[in-house]
Amino acid sequence: MRVLHTADFHAGRNLRGFDRTPEIQQALTEIAGLARSERADAVLVSGDLFDTVNPSAEAEAAVFDFFLRLRDANIPAVAIAGNHDSAARLHSVAGLLGWVGVQLVAQPTANPLDMIRTVETRGGETLTVGALPFLSERRLVKAADVLGGDVGAWRQKYREGMGFFLRRLAEGFQPGSVNMLMAHATMDGAVPSGSERTMQFDLLNAYTLSPLQLPAAAQYVALGHVHKPQQSSEMPVAHYPGSVVQLDFGEGGEKKQVNLVEVEPGRPARVIPVPLASGRELRTLRVTLDNVDARLASLEGFPGLVKVVVRAPSGTALPGLKDRVLRRLPNTLAVELDAVQEDLALPERRREGLSLLDLYERFHQERRGELPGDLRGAFREADEAARGEEEGVVA
Known part of the structure; x- marks a missing residue:
């Protein structure tokens, strides 16, 4: 069986006022094409289909067009909601998506076995997926437990709650089937992108899962949430495929991919990364006042998007610098000052x-x-x- 695993579309993403949705749609079209050309039996989407809980019409069109392309190729899909998605909004369209072959699990249920999804492939094989959408820490760690508790206690409470769902989902695995788990969560040791949302990641990172909590019966664990492609566990095999385009300047230089998972019942999965070509490259250009022009000239003709960081003494006025940069590099989205506080050691500056x-x-x-x-x-x-x-x- 060949299963294509992707995640973190973030359709509707706006970067410094620049709408990334057309690039994301291009990437989704590419992924749908890969699902067809790689003869995928099913596609797994591990959350964050959208960037906001109230996505634009263009963002919805990009995601729904992706699922329609899979339907046209007769490739079924299983998807879950991520922390950026509106679980209620996705739940409201789950029935409609079912008509085009998408089994969407947007909200956790009282009985975790209701979150088991089964796919009958064209080759007559069965894929069983324990689909766990994003579970808010607030839902697993009550405010009463948090007040007066230390961080270790909160973290343990979260792990216990998630462990309950993971164990119950594994109870739905079937002998003779390919059994996979899908979750939108942060694993211990996960390496984030150098994202501009570092603070958000740090907050979320207070609540993590241990690889030891992953059910051993899962032949592959399809993770979403972390944007840098990586393996999080060897036994069972667990991977983040990462985001489908470089979403912010912290992801500049990262190569984006989807995972093609080859697996048969009762055996560990073989994971093949498949690179993606869509999306504009993001680059941060760091300059000083005396080499601005030379550094800008080095990027002339660069087709991606640029952030320029100017290193200068604190309090330096830079009138007209942004216009000067934009004339040379019109694809610049931000010009920032990196203030040098070299004078703080002086008595009058302490x-x-x-x-x-x-x-x-x-x-x-x-x-x-x-x-x-x-x-x-x-x-x-x-x-x-x-x-x-x-x-x-x-x-």
Whole structure:
């Protein structure tokens, strides 16, 4: 049996005001073509079909066109909702998608066995998938448990809840069938992309699964959520295929792929990465004030999207720099200043012992000039009021 595994479409993604949906649609068309040319018996989509809970019509069209292309090729699919998706919204169209051969599991059920999906392939083989959509930590870790608990206790609570679902899903595996598990979650040791959403990943990373929790009976675990392609477990075999295009500048340089999984009942899966060619390359160009023009010239004709980071002393004014960059590289989406705080070691620049008002006054002086007296007074009043409320809470 040949199963194509993909995830993290993020249709509707907007990067610095630039709509990535046309590129994502191109990638989905490419993946549907690969499913046909690689003679896939089924396709697994491990969550985050959309980038937001309220996707645009264009984003919905891109995803639904992908499933229609699979139907035209007579290739069934199983999909789950990710943390970016609206589970309720996807659940509302699950019945319609069923008519085109897509078995969608958007919401967990009280009985995990209701999340088992079975696919009868064209070759007469059976694929059984334990499909676990994204489970919010808030649903598994009650607020009452979190209050007063340490991070280790929260994490353990989450693992126990997820472990329950994983064990019950494995109970639905069938002898003589190819048995797979699909989940949208973070595994211990997963390596994120150098994403611009690092803070979000760090928060989610407080709640992880151990590879030891994955049911041994699963011949392949189709993961979604982490955008960097990687293997997360050897026994059972578990993989993230990653996102289908470079979604933000932190993913610049990453090669995108889908996984072609060759497997037969009772034997471990063989995973073959299949590279994707769609999507514009993202690149971050780091420059200093004295080499801006030379560095920009090196990227002239670059067909991808660019972020320019200018390293300069703190407080440096850069009038007209963005227009200057855009004239040379019109495909630049962002021009950012990387402020060098080399003077912080000087006594007059140290922050230790300074009040909040002193710090604000220094900030205003560097950015806008002398702090007006009325603004200083208003800031002092707000600071004193905040301190009073804090003291009342502590008392």
